[in-house]
Amino acid sequence: MTPSDTWGIPGPVFLRWYLLLAVVLVIGAIVYRRRMLAGTPVTDHGALGPQQVAYLNGGDQLAVWATLGALRHAGAVGVRPDRRLTTGGPLPAGATPLDQAVHHAASRGLRTRDLAADEWVRRALDELRDGLVRRGLALDQERRRTLRGGALLIGFLLAIGVVRAISGLLNDRPTGWLLLSLFPLGLAFLLLNRVPWRTRAATAALNDMRRRHAWLRPAASPAYATYGATDVALGVALFGTATLWTMDPGFAEQAEIQRQAMGNVGGASSGTSCGGGASTCGGGSSCGGGGGCGGGGCGG
Amino acid sequence: MSGDLAARQAELVAALVAGGPLPPGFAPAPVEAARRALLRKRAADVARHWPLLAAGLGAHWPATFTAWADGRPSNGSLRDGWDLARELRDRGTLPPLGAEELAAREVASRYDGHRPPRPRLMPAVARAGGAVAAQFAGRVRLLRPAPR
Amino acid sequence: MSGPSGVGIGWRPEIAGFVAGLPGLRFVEVVAEAVAPAGPLPDGLAELRGRGVDVVPHGVRLSLGGAEPVDPARVAHLAAVAAALDAPLVSEHIAFVRAGGLEAGHLLPLPRSREAVAAVVANVRRTQAELPVPLALEPIAALFDWPDDELDEADFLTEILDATGALLLLDVANVHANARNRGGEPTALLDRLPLERIAYAHVAGGAEHGGFYHDTHTDPVPAAVLDLVRELCQRRRPPALLLERDGHYPPAAELRAELDALAAASGHPAVT
Structure with missing residues (x-):
């Protein structure tokens, strides 16, 4: 006896429509998001x-x-x-x-x-x-909600896929392809669910x-x-x-100002080399033993 | 002859930075003024490399540094500040800001007190005077500020 | 000669934004030891180079006056920095900064003796042999003299310049400081120096401390130093003058006023 199709829909048929819907939703959400996040370039x-x-x-x-x-x-x-x-x-x-x-x-x-x-x-x-x-x-709340709405639709589709896969597994039906397609869809959901508060122009x-x-x-x-x-x-x-x-x-x-990662404040990483950029020695002073000018009495 | 000049230059530098005797023939007052000026300049240079240590000591910074550095030749501002911060830590007089700065430095680089510090390649945790800092992939974060 | 011209300022990372905002600027100086020639140039210096501003590397730790030969690695570094900046020339001091394995952390004076002249000349020649550009030598300010000077300051400097063909970087504040601390008339020295060899001049601030004038580079330029700039320019105006400031940076308006005063005293166009 062969187990009946889950929800009465044969696997290949479901998978075809499921994938089509997923692709349409994800592409739609990406296109919409790109348009929404473009913003107005700053010229001045x-x-x-x-x-x-x-x-x-x-x-x-x-x-x-x-x-x-x-x-x-x-x-x-x-x-x-x-x-x-x-x-x-x-x-x-x-x-x-x-x-x-x-x-x-x-x-x-x-x-x-x-x-x-x-x-x-x-x-x-x-x-x-x-x-x-x-x-x-910057994005206002309304726009950010709309963008989250797109992610929500994908999340909904993801949930259907998960339920179908579980019932398929319980019914002992093949679910390999469906499971495989859930991973990229899950990833797309996670990425699109993150809505920045500023536009790309910003x-x-x-x-x-x-x-x-x-x-x-x-x-x-x-x-x-x-x-x-x-x-x-x-x-x-x-x-x-x-x-x-x-x-x-x-x-x-x-005043308890928030601390950032303390990083290399003041050029701790410079060691002996007196390299440029972050660790330059202001005023020709000091790296590896001093020299040049500064506090009191210089003569250079 | 140049051996003579070399030896006399070495004597003069030793008198200025390492507590050596004044070489014969030099006027004591101007050389002493130069020695003091040099200590002030070193204090300013080290404060630039250790801004939080210097800020933590506030008005005591010049005197604290000068007392420590007098007669002690410089190993560069970075190491001078490091050695001083460790000594203050051992004496229990390192201010909280200095403790946090020292912990951040200790966790970012390995310094044995003799050779120049080298950046740590492995993640690390370091503590100094109650402050705890952690470093992962070169990024330093203060986990716990020093008690105040 | 295509050396630096006009009024310039010592470029330091701390005031890079201020220096970048000087519209008439045509030359700056950078501490040579602070530049890593292999890597990218410090932020701001590349932009100045792009604007056609001359950048002169100024060495502070070569120790040309040391009795031992100059460290070839330090000379190579200075040469590489000059090449990386496409500099018109480089400058260093007539001084020593280390001896007997100890760093002085300071530019120290030489005895004005034949032996010292020979030591400096030998080191300058070694350095010139490796440099792609001319070298200018700067006499320093010192609080004390050696007990056994054979020459006076003017003869000492002239002998070194003549023997090496080097240019002169005259620090007007140092001339003031030396006269003030070690005696002598500053204008008398100006009268005897080979002013035609000056590539550019330094001007810096200082302060009185414990009975001495200290050339701190962290205080305002005193009126007496500006007067001496006028004296120098009356005799022979240097092609370029540079303001050195190394700390306790004042508000931008004060720094601009110092540059303007320097321009007015020398007759060069204002850069602000």
Whole structure:
């Protein structure tokens, strides 16, 4: 006696239609996703402020850190021994709504970890994101939901395949081909389920800016006093909170600024070689025994 | 003759960086001023390589470094800072920031105190003054900050 | 001669963004030991080269004044850096930085003796033989003298330059510092140096400390040094002058003002 076909549909027939549907869904989702994520290319890089860059690179939290970096550089915020923020001076000219919100939060003695949840800060961040959505650089919630919808359909198809395969196995029917096709479908589901919050245009702009502003890499120990508050914010935006730790370690420690992977801050990996890039010795000093100029009395 | 110059140059360098006696004929005050200037310069160079160690010591950094470095020839800023951080750790006076920086360095490179540090190829965990850092494939992460 | 011209600034990674933003800049200097010639050039230097800005490698650890022969590996490195940067020339100091296996971490003065002249000349010739470009020699600032000087500063330098055919890199701040700390009239030295051999001049800041003037490179350029720049340019204007700053970098406006003051004092066009 031969076991009957699972669900009354012969295996080859099911497999044919299943694969066809899977291919159509996956290709459709990919095409839709590519279109949705393309975004609007940034042509004028000056048009993107550091806070916008920070949001695109690391979302709400990085935008807050970038703002805090600029305010700290300008002397507008400080930190008390109890780790609560405080104001150290007036807001610099040209302050953005986020600057104002963070400064206001500091005047109320918030801790840095509570900044992003503060109502004023929240509102300023939403405003920041909406502007980026309008410019085709960030995705709004609706669009992200739509993209997840495509992944959901594929997940649904995946579930049907899994159920069919299990019943097939229980019915002692051949399921090899079906099982084999479930793997790529599962992979497609996982990949498409991950929806970024920025468009490809934004990613391209970020990469470009990181290259143009390589001198703000914390490993180069940038002279933040020379560069100014906007560049500090841009440093945080592009290269993370290591910028804050490099600029003002005492403040960063006291204010509990998030740590990045500590990497090779300051060029630990350079060993004896005095190579370029991350581990150059500023001012001709020091690698392997000193020489050149620096602290006091140079004569070169 | 050039043997003479070589020996006298060596005497002068020893007097400036290794606690050697002042070679005959030199005016003591200007040489002493140069020696002090050299220590200040070394302190600034090492602070550049060990920013968190220096920041952790704050206003005590110049005096702490100078006291340690006086009479001790430099092995380069990286190793000087490393040796000092280890000594402070052993004395129990390493500030938390310095402990975290030392742990991050120890986990990234192997340093035996005699030869230049070499990057670790294998994953590692290191602790210093209560701070714990881990390294995998060259990426360093602080697992536990030093107690404050 | 196609050497550097105009007002320049010492390129350091810390201020690379500031240097990149100077519109009129035509030359910078980079610490030779900080460049790895085999790898890619540091961020920013390649861009400056692309703009046609001359980059002069400035060695600080060759120890040309050492009694022992210069380390061939260090000479080879300097030559490779010059080639990688397509530099018009390189510069080093008339000084020694190590002896007896110890690093001084400092540029140390030589006795102004015939023996020292011979040692420097031999090392400079060894270096010139390997370099693809001319070498400029920089007299240093020192707080102390050797007890047995046979020559004065001008004769000492002139003998070395004549014997080697090297160019002169005159550090105006060093001239000021030496006169201030070791006595003598700075303009008298200018009168006796072969100013026509100057490839470019250095200008840097310093500060008084414990009764001495220290050429720190981390403080503002004093008015007296700018006055000396004017004195030098009245006698013979160097084709190029370079501001050296190695730390405690001030706000951009102050750094620009120092470059402008240097341009005004020398009569070269402003680069800011």
